Amino acid sequence: MNASSRSPVNGKIALKHGAGGRAMRELIRDVILKGAAPAAFEGVGPDAMDDGAALRVGDQWLVITTDSYVINPPFFPGGDIGRLAVCGTVNDLAMMGATEPLALTCAVIVEEGFARADLERVRDSIHNACREARAAIATGDTKVMGNGELDGIVLNTAGVAFTRRVVTDRALTPGDRIIVTGTIGDHGLAVMAHRHELGFDAQLRSDVAPLNALVAAALDAAPDGIVAMKDPTRGGLASALHEMAEKSGVGVVLDEAKIPISDEVRAASELLGIDPLHAANEGKAVIGVRAQAVDAVLAELRAHPLGRDAEVIGACVAERPGFVILDTGFGRRLVTEPEGELLPRIC
Amino acid sequence: MSEPRAAGLRFQDPKTARRMADALARAVGEIGRAPVSVMHVCGSHEQAIAKYGLRAAFPLGLNVIMGPGCPVCVTDLPEVDEAVALAGQGVRIFTYGDMLRVPGTVKSLADVQAEGAKIDVVYSIGQAAQLARKSAEECVFFASGFETTAVATAAVLLANPPANFSVLSAHKYIPPVMEIVAEMPDTRVEGFLAAGHAATITGWGIFERFVERHRIPVVVAGFEPLDIMAGLLTLVELIRDGRAEVINAYPRCVTREGNLRAQQVLWKVFKPTGGRWRGIAHVPNGNLRLRDEFAAFDARRRFTIDLTKLWDYAPPSLAQSCVCGDIMGGIASPTDCPLFGRECVPDNPVGACMVSTEGTCRIWHQYGGHLNLGEER
Amino acid sequence: MCLGVPGKVISVDGALATVDFWGVRREVRLDIVDEPVEPGDYIMNHVGFAIRRIPPDQIGETLALYDELLRAMSEDDLMAADVRGEINATGEKKRV
Numbered sequence: 001m002n003a004s005s006r007s008p009v010n011g012k013i014a015l016k017h018g019a020g021g022r023a024m025r026e027l028i029r030d031v032i033l034k035g036a037a038p039a040a041f042e043g044v045g046p047d048a049m050d051d052g053a054a055l056r057v058g059d060q061w062l063v064i065t066t067d068s069y070v071i072n073p074p075f076f077p078g079g080d081i082g083r084l085a086v087c088g089t090v091n092d093l094a095m096m097g098a099t100e101p102l103a104l105t106c107a108v109i110v111e112e113g114f115a116r117a118d119l120e121r122v123r124d125s126i127h128n129a130c131r132e133a134r135a136a137i138a139t140g141d142t143k144v145m146g147n148g149e150l151d152g153i154v155l156n157t158a159g160v161a162f163t164r165r166v167v168t169d170r171a172l173t174p175g176d177r178i179i180v181t182g183t184i185g186d187h188g189l190a191v192m193a194h195r196h197e198l199g200f201d202a203q204l205r206s207d208v209a210p211l212n213a214l215v216a217a218a219l220d221a222a223p224d225g226i227v228a229m230k231d232p233t234r235g236g237l238a239s240a241l242h243e244m245a246e247k248s249g250v251g252v253v254l255d256e257a258k259i260p261i262s263d264e265v266r267a268a269s270e271l272l273g274i275d276p277l278h279a280a281n282e283g284k285a286v287i288g289v290r291a292q293a294v295d296a297v298l299a300e301l302r303a304h305p306l307g308r309d310a311e312v313i314g315a316c317v318a319e320r321p322g323f324v325i326l327d328t329g330f331g332r333r334l335v336t337e338p339e340g341e342l343l344p345r346i347c
Numbered sequence: 348m349s350e351p352r353a354a355g356l357r358f359q360d361p362k363t364a365r366r367m368a369d370a371l372a373r374a375v376g377e378i379g380r381a382p383v384s385v386m387h388v389c390g391s392h393e394q395a396i397a398k399y400g401l402r403a404a405f406p407l408g409l410n411v412i413m414g415p416g417c418p419v420c421v422t423d424l425p426e427v428d429e430a431v432a433l434a435g436q437g438v439r440i441f442t443y444g445d446m447l448r449v450p451g452t453v454k455s456l457a458d459v460q461a462e463g464a465k466i467d468v469v470y471s472i473g474q475a476a477q478l479a480r481k482s483a484e485e486c487v488f489f490a491s492g493f494e495t496t497a498v499a500t501a502a503v504l505l506a507n508p509p510a511n512f513s514v515l516s517a518h519k520y521i522p523p524v525m526e527i528v529a530e531m532p533d534t535r536v537e538g539f540l541a542a543g544h545a546a547t548i549t550g551w552g553i554f555e556r557f558v559e560r561h562r563i564p565v566v567v568a569g570f571e572p573l574d575i576m577a578g579l580l581t582l583v584e585l586i587r588d589g590r591a592e593v594i595n596a597y598p599r600c601v602t603r604e605g606n607l608r609a610q611q612v613l614w615k616v617f618k619p620t621g622g623r624w625r626g627i628a629h630v631p632n633g634n635l636r637l638r639d640e641f642a643a644f645d646a647r648r649r650f651t652i653d654l655t656k657l658w659d660y661a662p663p664s665l666a667q668s669c670v671c672g673d674i675m676g677g678i679a680s681p682t683d684c685p686l687f688g689r690e691c692v693p694d695n696p697v698g699a700c701m702v703s704t705e706g707t708c709r710i711w712h713q714y715g716g717h718l719n720l721g722e723e724r
Numbered sequence: 725m726c727l728g729v730p731g732k733v734i735s736v737d738g739a740l741a742t743v744d745f746w747g748v749r750r751e752v753r754l755d756i757v758d759e760p761v762e763p764g765d766y767i768m769n770h771v772g773f774a775i776r777r778i779p780p781d782q783i784g785e786t787l788a789l790y791d792e793l794l795r796a797m798s799e800d801d802l803m804a805a806d807v808r809g810e811i812n813a814t815g816e817k818k819r820v
Binding site for chain 3: 180198199200201202204262264265266267268270271273345
């Protein structure tokens with residue numbers, strides 16, 4: 001075995017390359033982005049690997065983002081693929097500071113044999129989520145593929161929105177505080193328990209929700225106090241913080257006792273031997289805030305139903321740039337990114 | 348909501364843990380030489396030490412070595428190969444989560460899953476038997492784990508399992524390997540922290556003869572932060588005082604005679620046989636295999652498992668630089684391995700210690716066991 | 725390797741118990757536990773099987789054992805504790 005055959009992206013693409021962690025970033029950097037023409041616009045482009053792009057248009061920024069959604073099972077406690085597809089894109093816009101979606105697009109690719117009733121259910125939840133997010137689908141596309149050529153249903157959504165100020169995921173500086181807008185791990189554990197038929201009787205529900213109103217309130221409270229945002233989706237809080245710390249060149253120290261985790265998620269994580277920091281969220285934001293703006297932002301977040309469990313969970317330091325350190329109360333340890341799909345650790 | 352946790356089952360008070368850490372530092376200091384080396388033989392101990400950041404609280408003079416305590420890690424290549432071959436023969440395989448990525452000679456179960464083999468991860472063998480009952484296919488449970496987990500396998504085989512269900516046992520039995528570590532010529536181990544949940548089954552009494560034979564103390568410990576700190580403190584005190592004894596520091600789960608019912612279930616179904624533990628040695632009585640009475644449920648006897656296709660493959664050359672055996676024997680640390688963090692990463696493991704979430708290298712890679720995180724206490 | 729999680733028994737149906745793990749309930753098999761298990765009992769779960777009924781008095785005994793360990797330490801070395809107490813500011817050394 002030579003070195004190249006063990007490089008992160010081998011001859012074949014593996015599931016881990018879509019898992020949201022380091023392997024995926026390497027795939028994007030080493031394969032997807034290779035040879036791309038340089039961006040002909042001023043702003044945040046694909047090299048930034050942020051939640052979306054931001055293009056200068058007059059005195060504003062046009063934020064644009066796209067995402068494809070595949071989830072097994074398509075219906076899960078707390079949501080479904082339709083709600084996920086709207087919220088995911090709305091949230092990616094919001095994380096760039098663009099909280100008023102101008103329009104979304106929605107492409108539906110469906111497998112031959114998929115039940116019409118299920119498709120109607122997905123459609124309804126797309127529309128409901130749009131209403132919740134005050135977003136509208138401007139155009140779409142529909143394809144049907146043969147039986148076995150795809151697993152049920154795949155959705156793709158894109159979104160555009162204007163903003164006066166772009167918030168990236170790379171502007172943390174030492175002394176900034178890290179806020180998370182609510183309990184973590186809910187989506188990941190809910191889907192996992194459901195998928196593996198673990199026989200859990202618990203209120204494990206996905207947190208999938210549109211965050212644009214919550215984020216708008218926080219931005220209004222401290223227009224210059226919020227310096228970085230990211231939604232901790234695949235890869236969980238751990239991956240989101242790693243990416244932010246790495247890109248910003250700061251270390252992040254977390255206080256474990258402050259990280260909001262529901263009893264259900266904590267219990268399920270313990271039973272399965274999974275770190276809740278590795279589990280996906282679909283309705284939470286990680287926000288980097290200047291120390292002097294913390295109280296204002298936190299108060300505003302907590303006043304919103306989607307932010308009532310918001311907490312300051314840590315702070316940025318100059319030491320150990322790119323590292324995320326967890327103070328457990330007993331000692332400190334490194335937080336690492338999940339590698340590959342999360343599996344129940346059981347035996 | 349946290350009332351029952353607070354009622355005492357979690358033993359997670361950081362202040363008490365820090366006082367224990369102070370006491371531990373004192374006891375190590377009283378021994379008057381460094382390092383004092385102890386070994387735990389349970390991956391779950393390492394997992395808990397890492398999860399709670401306890402290593403940062405250990406005194407510098409205390410070397411807590413991770414022993415061969417991860418049955419996923421010590422599952423031998425041919426055992427994985429058997430499961431991979433069976434999957435290739437069209438049999439539906441059930442297994443525990445982290446067996447999926449364990450590399451065999453050529454492939455892991457994850458590799459054949461990607462090629463279309465039917466492999467399902469389950470939380471419990473009970474769940475696998477239920478799924479088999481609903482299926483018309485041949486279903487094999489690839490069973491890993493120490494005696495604690497083997498008891499669950501035995502219980503399912505005694506409870507009228509479906510006729511299309513069988514077990515490919517890679518179960519291991521811990522006590523014999525402790526003998527091997529204790530007899531290793533280079534061993535620096537001065538005391539053992541024994542695995543609380545394995546001892547819940549076997550009882551702490553089985554360590555008495557071990558202690559007599561090797562004149563080395565054993566402390567049975569649980570898995571909450573205070574359990575681990577208290578276990579280490581007790582062990583270091585025994586070393587300091589020169590007392591070769593067994594102490595049970597996990598009395599809420601472990602008794603002298605253990606869980607007799609579970610032992611009956613275990614030995615009714617399994618017999619110990621010698622076998623290779625990956626990276627360690629041939630361990631006499633270290634493997635648990637199904638007794639003849641359960642031949643019908645023994646995948647090895649139910650199927651012809653054809654491994655001849657693997658004979659063309661030499662072991663991967665990288666694996667020869669892997670020091671897993673020395674790491675699990677307590678002679679080396681992950682950072683002593685030339686592959687650690689370079690060719691061998693959790694995503695692309697060479698050795699077994701990087702495969703399992705309980706593997707020493709995986710845990711060091713994940714939690715930075717080698718880094719001083721500059722705790723300001 | 726044996727990931728064990730304690731839980732509280734909610735109900736028992738033959739060889740099956742419903743156990744609350746403080747947020748998640750799951751069925752746990754009682755085939756191998758060596759004592760009768762009743763609602764309200766604590767058990768140690770491993771891969772869906774109860775391997776031990778945790779006697780309630782043992783919880784207190786464990787705490788007592790740990791106190792004993794620490795008391796032995798502090799009596800041994802009151803001097804050092806005093807010094808450390810001063811360094812750590814008041815209150816630290818008074819904690820039992």
